Amino acid sequence: MMESTTDQIIKPVDVHILKKAPPSVEVKNISKKFCKHLKLNMFYGLVDLSKNLVGISPDTTTLRKGEFWALRDVSFSLRKGQVLGVIGTNGSGKTTLLRVASGIFPPDTGEVRLRGRASALISLGAGFHPHMTGLENIYINGSILGMNKQEIDRKLDSIIDFSGLEEFIDAPVSTYSSGMKVRLGFSIAIAVKPDILFLDEILAVGDRNFKAKCYKEIDKLSSDTAIVFVSHFMHKIARVCTDLLVLDNGRVVYYGDDVAEGIDYYYSYAVSDDQSVTGGGLVSIDGVFFLKEDGATEGNGTFTVEHGSNFTLCFKLYPAGDNKPLRLNITIHDRDFVNVAATDSLLCGCEIKGDSSPKDIRVHFKEFPLTPGRYSISINIEEAESKDTLKVYHNIRNLNVTGKFRSRSPVSLMARWEANQGA
DSSP, X not given: OOEEOSOEEEOSSOEEOOSOOSOSEEEEEEEEEEESOHHHHHHHHHHHHHHHHTTOOOOOSSOOTTEEEEEEEEEEEEOTTOEEEEEOSTTSSHHXXXXXXXXXXXXXXXXXEEOSOEEEEOSTTTTOOTTSBHHHHHHHHHHHTTOOHHHHHHHHHHHHHHHTOGGGTTXXXXXXXXXXXXXXXXXXXXXXXXXXXXXXGGGGSSOXXXXXXXXXXXXXHHXXXXXXXXXXXXXXXXXXXXXXXXEETTEEEEEESOHHHHHHHHHHHHSOOOOEEEOOOSOEEEEEEEEETTSOEEOSSEXXXXXXXXXXXXXXXXXXXXXXXXXXXXXXXXXXXXXXXXXXTTTTTOOBOOSSSOEEEEEEEOSOOBOSEEEEEEEEEEETTTOOEEEEEEEEEEEEEEOSOOOSSSBOOOOOOOOOOOO
């Protein structure tokens, strides 16, 4: 956790006080480099320190042997009321960006301007003394975040109540689970009533009820707080963020206020399209293709369909020949492999016999309800009576849904609306 209570510009060497107050966070062309080797890193640190002592500014714009850019020319701005989601693959620079933006690390090039009190919850248990109690750590962390003792005294009951750690508040933090540490850390961070809040993947830890309480609190804070939120869970990003920044190898590859578009762009390069088959049943599927309304077919790669249109999924089914009735389930996943829709042959009244003759399967989709984005299709084959799974074709085809209607939810419900005018 960290705190900032004044307008400040974080530079490689010094800090300046700002007179103006536009956005709460301004990040301008920041870059940050690290060294891969410990001994070299220590040597470079001594060299840079020695130069600073004699009044020579180290060259932070070029790489030395063993160094690499963790961030390169990253820029964004954030005002109160905005929640910026930061996503990217592992090692893309997300946590480094949060640490530089929040003032934990200085940038090697560029500058960061923060206006107002800032609070950060970046690494699990950061700022906690393991051998002190939860109560003692509230006072320590509260002080770090800029609260005096009187302010902490006033907020103590609400901090403990929000954390739900009443029974354990006098126990050493070393005895806390990871979820309990998050409870305590988040409760302290929001008690500060920050103008700027930095949140890393930390909310991935903890039970469902506490997570729900955290997101409700983020909703409350977001109207008067600038929030930077890092997560690998796209449904959480879609749930809370107003803007999105996508990092790839330390560089910004997408930045804008269309969160759905940004998530789709991330999926376009970050998610594998590998297919796989599991299960030892003799039944099999082959010849998968899509049939559009105009009669056009697509049999390979990704199938592109318009939101709200009609199409048919076609494939050849080869039963095992044991005369046991079969049940097929088609599941559509988002790019996090979360199930978003499904259709079942048995529930839809289709009887599929298990004799030895091949079957031409046609699955007709009407007014396809999934919103624009990238999806994948899996087919599960099981015995209808025993419900034993015979074979599963994972990611058998990819689906790209297009259209003008964009939403953060995967399904668009077509309902009849009324707007009765008053007298």
